[in-house]
Amino acid sequence: MSGPIRISAPDGVAPSAHYSHVVSATGRFVAVSGQLALDEDGHLVGEGDPAAQARQVFENLRRCLAAAGAGFEDVVKLTYFVTDMAHMPAIRAARAAHLPDDRLPASSAVRVAGLVAPEFLLEVEAIAVVGR
DSSP: OOOOEEESSOTTSOOOSSOOSEEEOOSEEEEEEEEOSBOTTSOBSSTTOHHHHHHHHHHHHHHHHHHTTOOGGGEEEEEEEESOGGGHHHHHHHHHTTSOGGGOOEEEEEEOSOOSSTTOOEEEEEEEEEOO
8 A cells, every 4th residue: 555646846836845745645635624723622822823823733734634544655645724924834834743844735825814713823724545
């Protein structure tokens, strides 16, 4: 069983150290809704701290993926919604705890005016493909 095929830089496209430009896979589709920095009781983790929020968000993603029989190795796409692009290094650090640099999914980062409440600094959603 092989995992997703990652193409970090197709011909004629500038490479990126932070994501793969193309990821293809065959299997069962899993979509994980955007996750916020909420603990299991619904309380905010890391008010004003993008690193703490990013760690909680990736822990929530891990739990959601596991509930669907998936793991980060199955993730083919991540979308980041951030209120400030300065939060991206914290997100990349949290992601690195779950995804090695040679297994990065396709990704998009979107700066937004705000999330569901002003205390949230970031939200991340995932798409995975399982059971190839």
